[in-house]
Amino acid sequence: MSDSNTTNFTNPSTFILLGIPGLEVAHVWISIPFCAMYAIAMLGNFTILFIVKIELNLHEPMYYFLCMLAVSDLVLSMSILPKTLTIFWFNSREIDFNACLTQLYFIHCFFMIESGIFVAMALDRYEAICHPLRHSTILTNPVVVKIGLAVMLHGGIVVLLYLLLARQWPYCRTNIIPQTHCEHMAVMKLACTNTHVSSYYGLFVVFCVTGLDVVFITMSYTQILRAIFSLPTKDARLKTFEICGSHLCAISAFYIPRLFSSLTSRFGQNMPLYFHILSTNVYLLVSPMLNPIIYGIKTKEIWAGSSNTLLRKAL
Numbered sequence: 001m002s003d004s005n006t007t008n009f010t011n012p013s014t015f016i017l018l019g020i021p022g023l024e025v026a027h028v029w030i031s032i033p034f035c036a037m038y039a040i041a042m043l044g045n046f047t048i049l050f051i052v053k054i055e056l057n058l059h060e061p062m063y064y065f066l067c068m069l070a071v072s073d074l075v076l077s078m079s080i081l082p083k084t085l086t087i088f089w090f091n092s093r094e095i096d097f098n099a100c101l102t103q104l105y106f107i108h109c110f111f112m113i114e115s116g117i118f119v120a121m122a123l124d125r126y127e128a129i130c131h132p133l134r135h136s137t138i139l140t141n142p143v144v145v146k147i148g149l150a151v152m153l154h155g156g157i158v159v160l161l162y163l164l165l166a167r168q169w170p171y172c173r174t175n176i177i178p179q180t181h182c183e184h185m186a187v188m189k190l191a192c193t194n195t196h197v198s199s200y201y202g203l204f205v206v207f208c209v210t211g212l213d214v215v216f217i218t219m220s221y222t223q224i225l226r227a228i229f230s231l232p233t234k235d236a237r238l239k240t241f242e243i244c245g246s247h248l249c250a251i252s253a254f255y256i257p258r259l260f261s262s263l264t265s266r267f268g269q270n271m272p273l274y275f276h277i278l279s280t281n282v283y284l285l286v287s288p289m290l291n292p293i294i295y296g297i298k299t300k301e302i303w304a305g306s307s308n309t310l311l312r313k314a315l
Contacts, residue, residue, distance in 0.1 A: 012175040014094045015187075019087040021178045022274045031088035034281070037289045038081040044292025045070035045077075061139040062128070065121045066295060068148055069250075072114045073288035079106040080284055084180040100182040105163045107284065108184055111258075112155035112205075114287070115213045118251055120147050122220035125244055130227045158209055165198045166191075179277055181284075206262050214255060221248070246295050253290045257283035 019027055048070045052058045083103070086092040095103070127135045162184050169191035179186040184202060188195050224244055231237045261279040264271060 012171055013097055014175065015097060015100045015182065015190075016176045017083070017087055017093050017095055017180060017182070018176060018178045019084075019093070019180055020274050020277050022272065027088040031085055034081065034088070034285070035085060037285050038077055038085070040293070041073060041077045041285070041288040044296065045073045045288065048292050048295065061124050061144050062121070064141075064144050064148075065117060065124060068151070069114065069117045069121070069291060072110050072117060073291055075106065076110045076114070076284065077288045079103055079110070080181050080281075084281075087180060095182065100177075100187065101163055101166055104166065104182040104184055104187060105159060107181065108162055109155045109159040111284070112158050112209070113151055114254065115210055116151035116154050118247075118254065119213050119216050120151060121247055122217045122251075123147075125247060126220040126224055129224050129240060129244070158205060161201055162198070165195075165201075169193055169195065178273060180281060183280060210255075210258075217251060249294045250287070250291050253294070254283075254287045257286060 020030065023030065049067055052063045052067050080103075083095065124139060127138055131138075166184075166187055169188075170193055171190050172192040173190055175190070177186050177190065184198075188198050188202075221244070228237050228240050228244075231240060257279070261276075261283045264276060264279055
């Protein structure tokens with residue numbers, strides 16, 4: 001294995017994931033919060049799906065989008081954590097070349113899908129609050145399905161170029177990835193060819209594609225806040241704002257760590273490597289864990305649905 005790390009080769013059969021270089025002695029301890037986040041994400045998102053399925057009063061566009069978000073969170077967590085935990089617990093660092101590229105695709109694809117879902121949820125809240133009389137006629141079930149398919153295609157197509165470029169690069173330097181997973185920037189740095197196209201495309205995706213999602217969300221919530229503040233009574237304003245509070249919290253937990261990680265990975269060369277790796281894991285793992293908590297606590301209907309389910313189980 002040591003020879004393969006130093007000799008020239010093209011498209012190695014395996015990559016070696018180091019985990020968190022510099023913190024190897026703490027891998028077992030770091031695995032504890034990672035495992036806790038994984039367990040909470042799995043339990044919370046499966047609970048959301050279960051409650052929305054059995055509670056007929058939750059069969060509305062807002063909760064359909066919430067289910068899409070839960071599925072995206074589950075796939076994102078399962079794409080990262082199992083391999084990361086095997087590195088921490090069993091020092092199992094090898095990953096097949098094709099499996100590495102598949103993991104890279106799923107991570108970035110479902111991140112883009114989740115971003116698109118937040119746009120769809122912002123559109124839903126905009127129609128529900130700013131145009132309540134036409135909300136049910138515009139966002140019908142077929143329309144919600146079409147939006148969901150469009151979001152999936154959007155994420156899949158945008159990230160496809162990452163995969164196509166990574167597959168054709170020659171890898172003749174090393175097969176060691178100083179990461180817990182196959183992340184685009186980490187794999188790109190192993191190529192022994194000019195990767196400027198991929199680097200520029202990555203910046204385009206971050207600032208233009210994801211940035212455009214943020215612009216749409218900002219525009220929607222600007223109109224929503226205007227509608228809220230124009231309501232006649234304070235109680236009505238607070239009640240309406242509570243409906244959007246969970247969305248704003250989830251959006252902040254999703255985009256802010258991502259922006260911070262992207263900027264530090266490209267412009268924070270003086271920061272320790274383990275800091276970059278931990279920041280990457282934060283934006284990928286914290287949001288899937290927090291989303292079901294945020295929506296479970298902030299959304300009264302979800303809270304009531306879970307209470308009703310527990311009562312029926314008890315009886």
